[in-house]
Amino acid sequence: MQEQLDELVRHYFEEADYETEAVPFGLTNLTKIVTLNDQRYVLRVYNRHTKHAEGIEFESIVTSFLANKELSFQVPEFLPTLSGDDYVRLSGGSLGALVVFLEGTNHVLANVHDAAEFGRVAGEMSQVLQRFDRSGLDYQGISFGDYYNLHPLADQNAVAAFIENPSFHIPEASLNFYITKVEFVGNRLSEIQKLPVQLVHHDLLIFNLLAQNNRICGVLDFDFISVDTSFMEFAICFNHILQMSNGSLEMAEGFVKSYSVYRTHSLQEIEQLRNLTQVYHLAVLHIYIGQHYAGIDIQHNFTYIMNQFIHRDMWLKEHGKTIEQMLIAYLVG
Helix, strand or coil: CHHHHHHHHHCCCCCCCCEEECCCCCCCCEEEEEEECCEEEEEEECCCCCCCHHHHHHHHHHHHHHHCCCCCCECCCECCCCCCCCCEECCCCCEEEEEECCCCEECCCCCHHHHHHHHHHHHHHHHHHHCCCCCCCCCCCCCCCCCCCCCCCCCHHHHHHHHHCCCCCCCHHHHHHHHHHHHHHHHHHHHHCCCCEEEECCCCCHHHEEEECCEEEEECCCCCCEEEECHHHHHHHHHHHHHHHCCCHHHHHHHHHHHCCCCCCCHHHHCCHHHHHHHHHHHHHHHHHHHHHCCCCCHHHHHHHHHHHHHHHHHHHHHHHHHHHHHHHHHCC
């Protein structure tokens, strides 16, 4: 690993005397904080299964676009190599890059103010990404609705094989729930595909949000940026608020109210909230199945997401009318 780090840094600096430290993020890629000449950067050696050259170039284009907008938060721009490239192809075949280090600590979700702050950034991000001009791009990422293509080792056959014979204990009720939902969602995709689309971050979770003085100042991790259903961003963030607040309707409303300052949505989009939340959970589960086939221990993460999937679906079924009325009140322009 050290040889990879040395090789990567030498593409950016002629003097390669640096120090590294671990990071609390970067579960998908090999990620380190690099300090060189009293300046800090984030170093990434990308997972070869989930990141390719087109994806890195796409991420660089999007983060550069965001960095040039007058936003209330910063994003990690790619640092150009000595030869002016966005990334490096290492001698072993892996891809790597250095990006700007952003100051701050992980945002917390402890009260309504925190939820409103999250809603503000989610709404602002969705609004600005809606304005991104996608014309002329050969690669636009993979939508979460295409959940059999999010990981190259987790196509439909590979996922079916895992569900039929998982490598660790999964309760039969959970497996049956998954089987029922994957069939149900498959039948609803044509409805979802009729909704408006735009760029979606897909990972606006508190682990990827940096704050200073209780205000979010940085958004990280654009690994899963892609064109997708516009309302997917809201569905993912709304699920996260409910997850982190144990289903607090007060915090949910605080999030929605702040989000609505920047974005409105149609009734047709709002009616798909539960379906989009199901798509999101299927996408994450399939990414973990791909990681399993890549040799990673996924038991804890997979079990957590599966349990969250079941709990959230039951919660949305129970509170659906209340949530729909709240969203209509705030989001339908």
